[in-house]
Amino acid sequence: MPSSTQEPSMPSFHQILVPVDGSPPSEKALDEAIRLARLNGARLTLLHVVDEMGYVNGFESAVNYLNDIIPLMRVAGEKLLAHDRQKALDQGVQADSVLIDEGPGRICEHVAEQAALAKADLIVVGSHGRRGIGRLLLGSDAEQIVRHAPVPVLVVRAPAEAKP
Template identity: 50%
Template structure:
């Protein structure tokens, strides 16, 4: 059974749904959970701010938001009786998927639970899929969790 579950989160509804699934698995297996949030600088810049403004205001704000997201998710798991540790990683070049796989290897995860948007067609071709890339390259099983469907009970 699984003993160490890595759960990358980004605050999206899909990520929240995956967190609920991971909590249920951790409860059943008595597993440890590590919550991972990756701050990708490209998501927090418009390209027009000066470098000193980015480093003084934008990046610290993104890091604070990431820490708050991790604390909130950790609290949510604790309410379900699941203890979790957190990791905040800043991307300095590699794709998010690569960082998730590296974190899983470094921590010794034996399962990754990850939300996926389930994009198809042109949006998938244009945007790529970090979830798909994690599933293809991870050395451990990956549970891809789609967002809650309309009318489905929340996890």
Template identity: 45%
Template sequence: MGLGSHSIVETTMSLFKKILVPIDGSNTSNKALDYALKLAQADNAEVRLIYCIDELSLLSSHEYSGEMVQLARENGHTILQGGMALASAAKVKADTRLVDRIGQRLGESVADAAGDWGADLIVLGTHGRRGIGRVLLGSGAEQVMRMSPVPVLMVRGFD
């Protein structure tokens, strides 16, 4: 039984309609955003850009203060505005959310944001660290992958 002159991709509906993209302003995050925007263009999908404030990391800092959280929020808004400009230039429907959930790890925040919005896919950057570097630094991308209610596409960043 053949497919005729049409491929499976051409005869099925688009797989992803809502793509969640956590961004942090890094080159790796920007590469993932670029990939997500291209995917959204191809699938006529909408994108939600999120910036997560990792208060657990801030709390473990010796210099933690409420001012640090406020600075993180301001930085997040700036990064989200930059992401929206890129989405607008790509003519992709997009919105933003600043995720500030006290007591949650980064992976939990991203997974919850995906579930709350009804995302079909999460696209995020990863550094691709291996061995002791991954063990010592942890992997936010790995946390997201383990906790996510939807498929996760990891885009390897620049080394």
């Protein structure tokens, strides 16, 4: 009688969503996503969210500068996406990019929505690995993405030299 103990197979991914912001944890996550995409023959969707509310945070005077800042944030986001997309293409991985600058909404909500739209079967996100008061004060986009994601999330920790 044949044995029923089979090695579990590694899940196969076809569409991987990678939120990027240019930080060391984001770059580490992109590298891991490219590696997984190459192993699985998957495509990447690179996502950058223009987080204009991150610049307001209770400072009324900052609202006055948003009209000047937001176009610069869009341009920076487009450059980041172009750079990261080229990095994937140079390693033989097909990649699309999406820039979201639609104003209100938390980053985790935009990521969850884009995962559904892109039909992603995995999200790969970088994390600073903050603990204690740093995490409490700054929050954790990665944790919120895990909580709201409609698909599995791989959290990639920042390299040791990138931690604050």
